Amino acid sequence: MFLSVKKGAILCLITALIFVLAACSSSNGSSKDANTSSHEAVTDSATNASTDEKKTDAAQTTYPLSVSNYTTENGAWVAKEQTFDKAPERVVANTQGAAELMIRLGLTDKIVGVAALFGNVPDDIAEEFKKIPVLAEGYVGKEVTIGASPDLVMGRGGLFEDADWGVGTVNSLNEMSIKTFVQSTSVTDAKLDNLYQDITELGKIFNVQANAAAYIDQLKAREKALSDRASTETINYASFFDNGDGTIGVYNGTGDTFIESAMSLINIHNMLINEEGTLSLEKLIEINPDAMIISKYAGGIDPEQTIEKLLANKQLQSINAIKNKKIYVIDFNNFWGYGDSIFTGVEALADDLNL
Structure with a gap:
């Protein structure tokens, strides 16, 4: 690309091209959104500039900003307001999924620590993710969290519930x-719309509303694409895991309504979401799921080995999922990161199901 001969001629050519491109830009108006059809009529550039200015003006945060968020009270999630005098500068993300969401909004430089690295980082943001200090490969404790001198701690709700485990309580x-x-x-009764709520509020808190709105548009397009490829017949599934002692447990997923909301886009549903506690293989036989899923996470037991145990268990051969070998591995971070990567997870599952 870089030539050492005829530099003067090349510079002249580049200069000429710049003037040509500038002239084209002036006549065609400002850039359209990536999703806008190329067949739309080109509007006047002055009108576009005026519209862009209005959007920018409307998207600026005025501080102090108060947002309604959450804390725990007697074991239940309740509303608690958080007031920001300015955009946070030092953020600890208590999970990988929370950090990924910040990166998507253009906020990598605000993150001073991340923990709970249990899944694959998407290729398109892997280099950005490498810039973030890792506080712990697993769940991070309160002392290490505070040691990072954050002005904001964000992420999965379950890690804020206990004063002695996780990042500490909201109130502390x-x-x-x-x-x-x-x-x-990540709180009780969450739905897919809560993801859009989180993105919108983060956009306000960090004064990046334009980024937030654009990303929501992208995600909603993916939501529609998943709905369009949904199974015509309901697929009922159950989750399972390896206890590590030679036995296999069944995970009910109680409270994971966010995951259920996303899975329902392709008409796949958790049969056990209203059950309590860890369930037995006998329960699995009783409910007879059409499909079964197991999560893969860093440092965990190889799920393929666990699947082999299931397929070899004579007691379980009557289960449709086992009989038809409809057992699928999902990435832990995609589903339990409680962030935008839920779409990647459901898309991959839809591929596995040949939807």
Whole structure:
């Protein structure tokens, strides 16, 4: 690409091209959104500029900004307001999924720590993710979290529930003048719309509303694409895991309504979502799921080995999922990261199901 001869001629050619491109840009107006059809009529550039200015003006955060978020009270999630005098500068993301969502909004440089690295980082943001200090490969504790000197701790709600485990409670962090943002996707009765709520609110908190709105548009397009390829027949599934002692447990998924909401896009449903506690293989035989899923996470037992155990278990051969070998491996972060990667997970599952 870089030639050492006839530099003067090349510079002249480049200069000429710049003037030509500038002239074309002036006549064609400002760039259209990536999703806008190329067949639309080109509008006047002055009108476009005026519209863009209005959008920019409307998207600016005025501080102090108060948003309704969450804390726990007697074991239940309740509303708690968080007030920001300015955009946070030092953020600890308590899970990989929370950090990935920040990266998607253009906020990598605000993250001073991440933990719970249990899944694959998407290729398109892998280099950005490498810039973030890792506080712990697993779940991070309160002391290490505070040691990163954050002005905001954000992420999965379950890691804010206990004063002695996880990042500390919302109230204890707030008492130290550390703001908190619990992903609404990870609290009781969450739905897919809670993801859009989180993105919108993060856009306001960090004054990146334009980024947030654009990303929501992308995700909603993926949501529609998944709905369009949904199974015509309901597929009922059950989750399972390896206990590590030679036995296999059945995971009910109670409370994971965000995951259920996303799975329902392709008409696949958790049969056990209203069950309590860890369930037995006898229960699995009783409900007879059409499909079964197991999550893969860093440091965990190889799910393929666990699947081999199931397929070899004579007691379970009457189960449709086992009889028809409809057992699927899912990435832990995609589903239990409670972020935008839920779409990647459901898309991959739809591929596995040949939808």
